[in-house]
Amino acid sequence: QAEYTLTYASPYPPGHPFSRADIAWMKHLEQASGGRIGFRTFWSGSLISSDMSMEEIRHGLVDVGLITPIYARGGAHLLRAQSGFYGGIASIRDQVAVYDCLDARFPEIGQELEGLHVLAAQGGLFPGVLTRNKPVRTLADLKGLRLRAQSDAIDVLRALGADPVNMPMGEVYSALAKGVIDGVVAPADTIKSLHFAEVAHHFTQLRFSRGAYPARAMSDAAWRRLPPDLQGLVGNSRKFWEDVLNTEILASEKAGVDFAAAHKVEMIPFPAAEQHKLDQLYNRYALDQARALGEVGINGEPVFRAAQALIAAGPIACPAPNSGVKP
Amino acid sequence: MDKPEAPTGAAFPEEAISPEEAVLPSHSEATKARGPLAQIAYVLGGAGLLAATTTDSLAVAGRHTGLHLLGSIELVQAAVVLLATSAMLIATMVGGHASVHIVTERLPRPTAARLARVASAVSGVTFLLIALGSAWILSDLWNGHERTELLHLPLRWLRLLWIVFALLIAFQFFRRARASQEPGQ
Amino acid sequence: MDRLRPADCLPVLPPRPRFAGARPVTPELIGALGIALLLAILAAGVPIGVGLLLVGLGGLAVMISPEAGLIKLGVVSFEVISKYELGVLPLFLLMAHICFAAGASRDFFDVAARFVGHRRGGLALASIGGCAGFGAISGSSLATVATISSVALPEMRKANYHPGFAAGALAAGGTLGSLIPPSGALIVFGIIAEQSIGKLFAASIVPGASQAVFYMVTIMILCAFNPALGPATARVPWGERIAALRHVVDIFLLILFVIGGLMIGWFTPTEAASVGVVAALLLLAFRGGFSLATIGEALRATLRTAGMIYIVIIGALVFASFVSVSGITEALSGAVTSLHASPIVAILAMTLALLLLGSFLDGVALMLLTTPIFLPIAEQLGYSPIWFGIFLVRTMEIGFVHPPLGLNIYVIQGLAKDLSLGTIFRGVIPFLVADFLHLALLIAFPVLTLWLPGLVAG
Numbered sequence: 001q002a003e004y005t006l007t008y009a010s011p012y013p014p015g016h017p018f019s020r021a022d023i024a025w026m027k028h029l030e031q032a033s034g035g036r037i038g039f040r041t042f043w044s045g046s047l048i049s050s051d052m053s054m055e056e057i058r059h060g061l062v063d064v065g066l067i068t069p070i071y072a073r074g075g076a077h078l079l080r081a082q083s084g085f086y087g088g089i090a091s092i093r094d095q096v097a098v099y100d101c102l103d104a105r106f107p108e109i110g111q112e113l114e115g116l117h118v119l120a121a122q123g124g125l126f127p128g129v130l131t132r133n134k135p136v137r138t139l140a141d142l143k144g145l146r147l148r149a150q151s152d153a154i155d156v157l158r159a160l161g162a163d164p165v166n167m168p169m170g171e172v173y174s175a176l177a178k179g180v181i182d183g184v185v186a187p188a189d190t191i192k193s194l195h196f197a198e199v200a201h202h203f204t205q206l207r208f209s210r211g212a213y214p215a216r217a218m219s220d221a222a223w224r225r226l227p228p229d230l231q232g233l234v235g236n237s238r239k240f241w242e243d244v245l246n247t248e249i250l251a252s253e254k255a256g257v258d259f260a261a262a263h264k265v266e267m268i269p270f271p272a273a274e275q276h277k278l279d280q281l282y283n284r285y286a287l288d289q290a291r292a293l294g295e296v297g298i299n300g301e302p303v304f305r306a307a308q309a310l311i312a313a314g315p316i317a318c319p320a321p322n323s324g325v326k327p
Numbered sequence: 328m329d330k331p332e333a334p335t336g337a338a339f340p341e342e343a344i345s346p347e348e349a350v351l352p353s354h355s356e357a358t359k360a361r362g363p364l365a366q367i368a369y370v371l372g373g374a375g376l377l378a379a380t381t382t383d384s385l386a387v388a389g390r391h392t393g394l395h396l397l398g399s400i401e402l403v404q405a406a407v408v409l410l411a412t413s414a415m416l417i418a419t420m421v422g423g424h425a426s427v428h429i430v431t432e433r434l435p436r437p438t439a440a441r442l443a444r445v446a447s448a449v450s451g452v453t454f455l456l457i458a459l460g461s462a463w464i465l466s467d468l469w470n471g472h473e474r475t476e477l478l479h480l481p482l483r484w485l486r487l488l489w490i491v492f493a494l495l496i497a498f499q500f501f502r503r504a505r506a507s508q509e510p511g512q
Numbered sequence: 513m514d515r516l517r518p519a520d521c522l523p524v525l526p527p528r529p530r531f532a533g534a535r536p537v538t539p540e541l542i543g544a545l546g547i548a549l550l551l552a553i554l555a556a557g558v559p560i561g562v563g564l565l566l567v568g569l570g571g572l573a574v575m576i577s578p579e580a581g582l583i584k585l586g587v588v589s590f591e592v593i594s595k596y597e598l599g600v601l602p603l604f605l606l607m608a609h610i611c612f613a614a615g616a617s618r619d620f621f622d623v624a625a626r627f628v629g630h631r632r633g634g635l636a637l638a639s640i641g642g643c644a645g646f647g648a649i650s651g652s653s654l655a656t657v658a659t660i661s662s663v664a665l666p667e668m669r670k671a672n673y674h675p676g677f678a679a680g681a682l683a684a685g686g687t688l689g690s691l692i693p694p695s696g697a698l699i700v701f702g703i704i705a706e707q708s709i710g711k712l713f714a715a716s717i718v719p720g721a722s723q724a725v726f727y728m729v730t731i732m733i734l735c736a737f738n739p740a741l742g743p744a745t746a747r748v749p750w751g752e753r754i755a756a757l758r759h760v761v762d763i764f765l766l767i768l769f770v771i772g773g774l775m776i777g778w779f780t781p782t783e784a785a786s787v788g789v790v791a792a793l794l795l796l797a798f799r800g801g802f803s804l805a806t807i808g809e810a811l812r813a814t815l816r817t818a819g820m821i822y823i824v825i826i827g828a829l830v831f832a833s834f835v836s837v838s839g840i841t842e843a844l845s846g847a848v849t850s851l852h853a854s855p856i857v858a859i860l861a862m863t864l865a866l867l868l869l870g871s872f873l874d875g876v877a878l879m880l881l882t883t884p885i886f887l888p889i890a891e892q893l894g895y896s897p898i899w900f901g902i903f904l905v906r907t908m909e910i911g912f913v914h915p916p917l918g919l920n921i922y923v924i925q926g927l928a929k930d931l932s933l934g935t936i937f938r939g940v941i942p943f944l945v946a947d948f949l950h951l952a953l954l955i956a957f958p959v960l961t962l963w964l965p966g967l968v969a970g
C-alpha cells in the first residue's frame with residue numbers, strides 16, 4: 001500500500017495512446033518515489049468528462065486528470081484560442097515549446113489555470129484531409145467537397161470553397177460510408193483508430209495547424225497533501241510525461257500510415273507551395289479569431305503575434321514553464 | 328377526427344386511455360396539471376420540442392439543398408434544455424415519476440401514506456442539492472463567458488434556467504409532502 | 513459512567529474484522545452498501561431517478577467529498593439536459609404520440625386483423641405484427657404495449673379469446689418495441705459504449721424479427737393444442753382485405769421513409785427523430801386530424817413522459833460515477849476473470865443478474881447501470897460490443913414481462929382492470945419460455961446479430 005494514493009481520471013479508454021502515455025507516467029512516478037506514490041485509475045469518462053474536467057479537478061473529484069481546455073466552453077477561452085495561433089509550426093515538440101514560451105510571457109494563461117497544477121502540456125498531429133473517392137492534390141480540389149471539420153478550420157475551408165460541416169466524430173464513419181459527407185479533416189492516426197480506411201480511400205498530407213495546450217493537471221488540494229520532496233518529484237516528471245506523450249502520438253500516426261498502405265488508402269503528398277498558401281490563409285483567420293477574443297474581454301492579438309514571432313525565429317527555447325499555481 | 332372508416336368492433340374508443348396514462352400504471356393522481364406554473368412549463372417545453380424538431384429538420388433539408396445551417400446542433404441543444412427542464416417539472420407536478428410499488432401497496436394505508444410523505448420530502452431535498460451543485464458551477468463560470476462553439480450562445484442563462492426549475496421541482500415535492508399530511512389524502 | 517463508550521455496552525467483539533489484514537471499510541463494501549441502500553429507498557417508493565441520484569451523491573460525498581459530489585451532480589445534470597443525442601428520445605416519443613392521435617396505430621392493427629383474423633389465434637398473431645410495426649416507429653417497449661393493447665385487447669376479448677392468453681401475447685409483443693429500430697435503449701447503449709448507433713440498429717434487425725417469429729410460433733403451438741384460447745373470426749374476403757390496405761398506405765410510407773432514409777443516409781439516427789415528427793405531422797394533416805388541440809395534447813403527453821425519463825437518466829449517471837469510484841466494477845470483473853469460467857458461464861451469470869435487476873428497473877436506467885460493469889467483462893471474454901448491446905437490450909426486455917414486477921404487465925392491467933395480475937402472469941409464461949429459447953439462440957449464434965452490421969460496414 002502506497003503512502004500517498006492519488007486518483008487519476010481520463011475521459012479516454014485505457015488503450016488510447018494518451019492513456020498509454022499516462023500509464024507509463026504513473027509507473028514512472030511509482031518507481032521514482034520508491035513506492036511512496038501509488039495510483040487508482042478511472043478511465044473512459046467514468047469519473048470526469050471531457051469539457052468540464054478542469055472544473056471537476058478543481059473541486060477535487062480526482063487528484064490528477066486529463067484536461068482539454070480546447071473543449072471547454074467557458075473559463076479557458078485564451079487557452080482554447082491560442083492553440084489556433086500556431087500556423088506554420090513544424091512539429092509536436094515545437095508546439096509544446098511555443099506553448100511554454102507563451103505561458104511564461106502572458107500571465108492571463110496562468111489565470112485560466114487557477115486552482116490547477118499543470119503536469120504536462122501536449123501538442124497534436126496535424127490534421128490532413130481524408131476523402132472517400134475524390135483525391136485532393138491541390139487547394140483547388142477542395143472546392144465543393146463536403147467535409148467534416150473542427151471549428152477552427154471552418155473559416156479556412158469556406159474560403160477555399162469547401163462545404164464544412166460540424167457533426168459528432170462518432171457519426172463520421174457512417175456518414176462517410178453513406179456519402180453524407182465527402183471527407184473529413186483529421187490526422188492520419190484516424191485511418192486506423194476510427195476505422196476510416198474502410199470508408200475512405202485517399203489521404204492528403206496537407207497540414208492544418210495545431211498548437212499545444214496544458215493537458216494533465218493536479219488539483220491544488222492534492223498538491224498540498226504531498227510533502228515537498230514528492231512535490232518536487234511530481235513537478236520534475238513533466239519532461240518524462242511530455243516525452244512519452246510525444247512518442248505515443250507519433251506511434252499512432254505511424255500505425256495509421258502503415259494501415260493505409262495495407263488497406264489501399266492512397267497517401268497524397270501536398271506540394272510545399274500549396275501548403276504555404278494554406279498556412280497563410282490559416283493565419284489570416286487565426287488573427288481574426290485572436291481579435292474576436294475581445295468579445296470575452298481577452299486581448300488575444302499580442303498572444304497571436306508572439307506565437308508567430310517564435311515560430312518565425314526557428315528553434316525555440318524559453319525559460320521554464322510557468323503554468324498554474326506556483327508551489 | 329375525420330376517419331375513413333370506423334375500426335371493426337372496437338369495444339371502447341381508443342381515446343379511453345392514452346399511452347402515457349398506461350405507461351405510468353400505478354400512479355393514481357390526475358395526469359393533468361393546472362395553474363399558471365403548469366401553463367408556463369407546458370408552453371416552454373412545447374416550444375422546446377417544436378424548436379428542436381424544426382431546427383433539425385431544416386438542417387436536414389438544408390444539407391440536401393446545399394444551404395448549410397452550421398451550428399444547428401447548438402440550437403437543438405438549447406431547445407433540449409428548455410424541453411427537458413420543463414418536462415421534469417411537469418412530470419413532478421402530475422406525479423408521473425417511475426417508482427416501485429410492490430412493497431408500498433402491501434403496507435397498511437396510514438403507513439404507506441407516511442412513507443409517501445417521507446419519499447416526497449427526500450425527493451425535494453435531492454432537487455435542492457441539484458440546484459446547489461449547479462449554482463456552484465454557475466458561480467465559477469459566470470465570468471468565464473461559457474458559450475457554444477459556433478453560434479456563441481451564452482450558456483449561463485440556460486444553467487440559470489435549470490437552477491430555477493430544479494428549485495421549482497423541489498418546491499413541488501415539498502408541497503406534495505405537506506399535502507399528503509392533511510386529512511382526506 | 514461518563515467514560516462508558518457505546519462499544520462497552522455491546523457484547524465483546526473482536527477488535528478487527530474476522531479476516532486478518534482486511535481493512536474494516538473497503539470502497540467495495542461502501543459500494544455494496546450503496547446498492548443495498550438504493551434497493552431499500554426504491555422499495556420505500558422514492559422515485560427511481562431520485563433514489564439513484566441521492567445514493568450516488570451520498571456515495572461520492574462519503575468516498576471523495578461532499579463538494580466533489582455536488583459538483584458532479586451539477587456537471588452531470590446539465591450535461592444530460594443539454595445533450596443533443598439524448599434530445600432524440602423525447603422527439604421519438606412525440607412522433608409516436610402524433611401517430612397515435614392520427615389513428616395510425618389502430619388502423620395498422622385493423623388491417624393486420626383482416627389478413628389473419630380467420631386463423632386460430634389470428635388476432636394474437638396480428639397483435640404481434642402490430643407490435644413489430646409500432647416498434648418500428650416507437651423507441652420504447654412501454655409505449656408499444658400501451659398503444660397496441662388499447663386497440664387489440666378489446667378486439668381479442670370480443671372474439672372470445674382467453675383473456676390471459678391475449679394479455680400475455682400483448683405483454684410479450686410490446687417488448688419488440690425496444691429491440692426493433694429505432695430503439696431508445698440501443699441509442700443510450702451506443703452513447704455510453706461509444707458504439708455506432710447505425711451498426712447497433714442494423715444488428716438488432718435479425719434478432720428483432722426472429723423474436724417476433726418466436727412469439728408467432730408460440731401462439732400457433734398454443735392454439736393447436738387448445739383451440740379455445742384463440743377462436744377464429746369470420747374470414748374476410750380478399751377484396752376487402754386489399755381494400756383495407758389503403759387505410760395504412762400512408763403509415764407504411766412513413767415507416768419506409770424514416771427507416772429507409774436512415775439506411776440510405778438522408779439523415780443521421782439523431783436527425784431521424786425530427787424528420788419523423790415532421791412526417792407524422794404530415795400524416796396527421798393528411799388524415800384530417802391536424803388541430804392545435806391535438807398537437808397540444810401530443811406535446812403535453814410527450815413532456816410528461818420525457819420528464820420522468822430525464823430524471824432517471826441523470827440519476828443513473830450520478831449513480832454510475834459512484835459505482836465506478838467504489839471499484840465494484842473491478843471487483844466483479846476480477847471475480848469473473850479469476851473464476852476462469854468459460855465465456856458462456858460468464859454470460860449466463862450476467863443474464864441472471866440482468867433478469868433480476870430488470871424486474872424492477874427502468875430499461876434505460878438498467879442499461880446505464882450495467883453497461884460500465886458488464887461491457888468490459890464481455891469484451892475481455894471476446895464478445896463484440898455490438899453483440900453485447902443487443903444481448904443487453906434483449907435480456908432487459910424480458911424483465912418487462914417476468915414476475916414479480918414486469919412493467920408491461922402493469923400497463924395491461926391498467927387497461928383491463930378486471931384481469932388479475934395472476935391471470936396475466938400465467939398467460940405470459942409460455943412467451944417467457946419462448947424468450948429464453950430465443951435468448952439462448954442469440955447467445956449460441958452471435959452471427960445472427962453480427963451478420964447484418966458486417967454487411968453494412970462493407
Ligand code: NA
Pocket residue numbers: 646647648649650651652688689690691692693694695696
Ligand atoms: Na423500436
Ligand code: NA
Pocket residue numbers: 869870871872873874875911912913917918919
Ligand atoms: Na423491468
